Amino acid sequence: MEQEQSQDRFAALPRPPYFAVIFSSRRKDNDNDSYEAASDHMLSLAKRVPGFLGMESTRGTDGFGITVSYWTNEDAISTWKAQSENSVIRERGRWLWYDHFEVRVARVERAYGSH
Amino acid sequence: MEQEQSQDRFAALPRPPYFAVIFSSRRKDNDNDSYEAASDHMLSLAKRVPGFLGMESTRGTDGFGITVSYWTNEDAISTWKAQSENSVIRERGRWLWYDHFEVRVARVERAYGSH
Numbered sequence A, B: 001m002e003q004e005q006s007q008d009r010f011a012a013l014p015r016p017p018y019f020a021v022i023f024s025s026r027r028k029d030n031d032n033d034s035y036e037a038a039s040d041h042m043l044s045l046a047k048r049v050p051g052f053l054g055m056e057s058t059r060g061t062d063g064f065g066i067t068v069s070y071w072t073n074e075d076a077i078s079t080w081k082a083q084s085e086n087s088v089i090r091e092r093g094r095w096l097w098y099d100h101f102e103v104r105v106a107r108v109e110r111a112y113g114s115h
Helices: A032-048 A074-085 A088-096 B032-047 B074-085 B088-096
Strands: A018-027 A052-059 A064-071 A098-113 B018-027 B052-059 B064-071 B098-113
Touching: A018 A074, A018 B018, A018 B098, A032 A052, A032 A074, A052 B052, A052 B064, A064 A074, A064 B052, A064 B064, A098 B018, B018 B074, B032 B052, B032 B074, B064 B074
Parallel strands: none
Antiparallel strands: A018 A064, A018 A098, A052 A064, A098 B098, B018 B064, B018 B098, B052 B064
């Protein structure tokens, strides 16, 4: 998903409140093809969960990345997490692709944009 | 701040609850020196606001970036926003450096990491 064109990178979101999962990670410098496949798989899982609103993701050349996914409610997040953890890809990913990651789950209370 | 070494990129945060400001933006391909200076200025302003907890930031080679700043309470965010808006740098930045940006203010309710 990190290869998308820039104009598609912003999530189109409803008015708050909704929920955000902020995933910060530092990639190992390895195995980019399998990482890209897994990343696409996580997004395709998310898109099938009712309550998924959108995702924004980017990573710098130093391997540090931030992905924020948006959800209508916490049950949807739990569903996505459970499906991901049942996925061999996710379990491999945690140890194979990342040196370190942090997850913060938050309730978005207000939002505004440049236009 | 996007030039920091990867090992320093994770914010050291207390246990939730706390607040997050998620700033997604698409940079214009221009004026990198002034942008870096302004970005550093925003971070230095934040560090002087009581209640600032940390910041994580990254940007891909396509110009799409995500910066998440963390705060103990919403008053601290308002203080930072007011100081930023009083800054010529911030006002220039909105129109000079970004094609588009979105801001979401959220209350972090739970968090976990890889170790």
